[in-house]
Amino acid sequence: MQTSRQVKTSNGVRRSPMQVWKEHKGKYLLILPFAILFLVFTIIPVFTSIVISFTSFNMLEPPVFIGLRNYINLTVNDDVFLIAVKNTLFFALITGPISYLMCFVFSWLINELSPKVRAVMTLVFYAPSISGNAYMIWKLIFSSDMYGYANAWLLKLGFISEPILFFDKKEYVFPILVLVQLWLSLGVSFLAFIAGLQNVDKSLYEAGQIDGIRNRWQELWFITLPSMRPQLLFGAVMQITASLSVSQISIELAGFPSVEYSGHTILTHLHDYGFIRHEMGYASAIATVLFFIMVFTNIIVQKVLRRVGA
Template sequence: MEKSSSIEQPSVNRPPLNSPVKPKSRQMKSLFYKVKNSPYLFILPYATLFTLLIIMPVLVAVFLSFTYFNTVQFPEFVGFQNYIDLFTGDTVFLQHAVSSTLLYAVIVGPIGYMMAFFLAWMLSQVPHNVRTIYTVIIYSPSVTGPIMMAIVWRVLFSGDQVGYLNYWLLEWNIIKEPVQFLQSPEFLVPVMIFVGLWGSMGVGFLAMLAGLLNVDKSLYEAAYIDGIRNRWQEIFFITIPSMKPQMLFGAVMAIIGTFNASGIAATLSGGTPPPQYAGWLIVDHASDFGFIRYEMGYASAVTVVLLLIVVLFNKISYKLFGEKD
């Protein structure tokens, strides 16, 4: 019996050589690389935290601002009643909280911002070892916070002869009796602003210092060849334009820091609220209604108004220091 010279092979459905269909292993591998190199995967941790810690609290605050919520019962929808009461019936908010917050922000924000740039520029001119020591000294008040600084400054501005300022004013015969710096509204607000300026050298100051240290030195050489003759021209035409991102970051942090300040006047005066609501800030007002009176809906309306004010001032800072592109 003759054996067949060829063995029949089972038929296999193979794709043509020029077929666009890839084997499953190559498809899975390609999909894996696409997912692995996707930019969305890199921003996923940040997006998750930003949603949980920023977006969700803001949305909850906006929702609660339209309700009456005493933290015990379920929120009761009241529409715009909280905002109507806030702008038509709350004299403390309109006459004290808003005015004090704007005054504090307008003075402490720009002056603290300019001080941060000036001190950072001065430190950029000194050697590294000395710069590190001075940086820690200047930055340390912002670490303790304005409230801790207010506690420290109470000793200086105390309203009796024990207070350092009253003691020296009496010794020099400038005053005849101790001045109540922390109980008089006309003195309490300037003291609060002074304390705020003392503790305003925060993260924005460090960002400006880092920006100053990373400006390309060759730009200064080229600028002097082109006609710059002094340090002021060097700062305005080379330094500030070269560190706009750091300047913008410092401006945003200054705005957030000043509008987020709270409890300084109450800590200085030793009582809540401070005398005649002097130095009463918007965050103090929200904390009073939210954590003392337990009117979370009304307190949420106060925080929403504060958020809109902060967004407005941030828009102004982006106009000044943001890139046009």
């Protein structure tokens, strides 16, 4: 019978935690700095937020335990939160899969180029995700006067007779935010996919040709995708997180609050109660709901992706 002080290794030999520590001490020490940072700045804040979500806390007075009142108010009395949930899920449903496919398709195409051209094209596609002036560019394009590029082109081509107030009309706000988010979406996942494609064992393609693979699509499905499964899973997590945590785009482009809350998301609602109203208990409840939505979505997507090429 295995005791609590023994660890069964992959070869079946039982060792004590101290023996495992002595054998892998160097590895544990290497990951220790990241583990401490992850614990202090991720794990502890998440659990602290969950605890605070059951309180009334304004940052000036001690938290007061109120049970499920914050969650009841969110789901029953807060109509704006329900709008934010609808916008966030709809936004994620559109931008999440499309941006994920964009990251893979562009990385797949770029991977076929020569090394120098590949490096340049990677920078070109990745640059928007780290650009600090991205919002300013799009605000200039969709400016509501005749000097905005979109209005100027539409006026010149005769499609409209007067400038369109893009960010003052509900029907334009959401499509523009989707467009901008897709433009910014070729980020870390894009780089991970390129790295994954570079690391696929080339001998697998030769073996695949012997086994009957005859075209690039068969190579993609039976060799490339299964070989890139870790990168695909990582990219899914990153794209889901990005699509569900949109706020800055909406605030910068559509204003805060946006017209008829057309660009309002869960994270902008969190920003409202956390940084403007300083109702930290209520804001923590919003953050907790968003956290579990992300966790649930990631679990589903990863289960689906694990079947790729299986």
